[in-house]
Amino acid sequence: MITGSPELQMLVRTHIEEIAKRKDELIHIGLPGGRSAGHLIQGMLGLDDSVFKRIRLYLLDERLSGELNSDTLMEAGLDKAVESKRFAKSSLTVPRVGKPLLENKSTKFDLVYLGIGEDGHVASLFPGSYPSEDSGQTALITNSPKPPSERVTFTYRGFLDHAQQSPVYLLALGEGKREALNRLLSDKETANTLPCSFFFHHDFPVTIITDIKE
Numbered sequence: 001m002i003t004g005s006p007e008l009q010m011l012v013r014t015h016i017e018e019i020a021k022r023k024d025e026l027i028h029i030g031l032p033g034g035r036s037a038g039h040l041i042q043g044m045l046g047l048d049d050s051v052f053k054r055i056r057l058y059l060l061d062e063r064l065s066g067e068l069n070s071d072t073l074m075e076a077g078l079d080k081a082v083e084s085k086r087f088a089k090s091s092l093t094v095p096r097v098g099k100p101l102l103e104n105k106s107t108k109f110d111l112v113y114l115g116i117g118e119d120g121h122v123a124s125l126f127p128g129s130y131p132s133e134d135s136g137q138t139a140l141i142t143n144s145p146k147p148p149s150e151r152v153t154f155t156y157r158g159f160l161d162h163a164q165q166s167p168v169y170l171l172a173l174g175e176g177k178r179e180a181l182n183r184l185l186s187d188k189e190t191a192n193t194l195p196c197s198f199f200f201h202h203d204f205p206v207t208i209i210t211d212i213k214e
Contacts, residue, residue: 002211005039008173011209012043012113015167019110020051027051028102030058030112030154030163032123033069036171038076040113045077049086057092058101060114061123061153070094095152100137102162109166112159116172119145120180120194124153127193137161156191156198168199172210181212 002008019027031037044055062069073092074082081087095101114122121127124141137158141151172181183194191198199206 001213002209004211005042008039008171008209009043009046012040013046015111015169016044016047016051016055020054023110025054027055027110028058028107029055030060030109030114031073032113032115032171033059033061033063033072034115036113036115036173037069037073041073041076041078045081052081052086055087055091058109058154059092059094060101060112061151062095063148064097064150064152065148095138095154097138097140097152101154101158102137105161107162109163112163112166112168114168114170114196116170116177116180116184116196117146118176118180120183120189120196122170122196122198124151125156125191125195125198127195129195159198159204160202164202164204166205168204168206170196170199170206170208172208172212175212177210178212181208181210184208 002011016027031040044052059070059073070092078087078092082089093101116122119127124144126141126145129141137155138152139155141153143149144151180194180196183189184196187200189197191201
């Protein structure tokens with residue numbers, strides 16, 4: 001359990017620094033959109049340049065109208081990092097309709113962060129949105145229960161192919177996520193009704209990060 005955003009930012013830096021000690025290559029990180037993304041970016045901005053320059057970020061879902069998740073990431077501090085040449089804009093990959101998020105099929109995520117929604121959704125994988133089988137890396141969602149209705153999301157199949165051995169951190173931040181967190185911890189639902197439970201049913205190395213007190 002964390003007590004606030006400074007602690008989350010410190011956790012993110014620690015996660016990445018530990019990976020940077022183990023490998024010298026690029027560090028591939030999957031990120032959510034939404035409110036929690038800003039805290040993750042702020043944590044990364046505190047990294048030493050020698051580590052930060054090796055990071056490649058992959059947005060795991062994008063809105064197709066209105067305020068874009070990619071804009072939220074830039075406004076959280078990536079824009080200033082680009083201006084100061086600490087970060088190249090090309091190091092952020094945004095999902096596109098009909099195009100794989102990870103061009104190299106052998107690329108695996110080193111870290112995945114996902115926010116849990118009030119209904120238990122992750123990325124733009126909403127309850128009952130579509131089956132997990134026979135999907136590519138990305139899928140077009142046209143009936144999102146949250147506006148905007150059209151989004152493109154990384155898929156269950158994408159997570160299985162590129163993140164099954166990766167540390168996955170599920171963020172349940174804010175009192176509004178209490179019900180979804182309780183449902184997740186009950187271990188009584190499937191991804192069809194509670195998408196965030198997918199990672200537990202498929203034995204991903206999952207950690208829940210929450211600020212919700214018992």
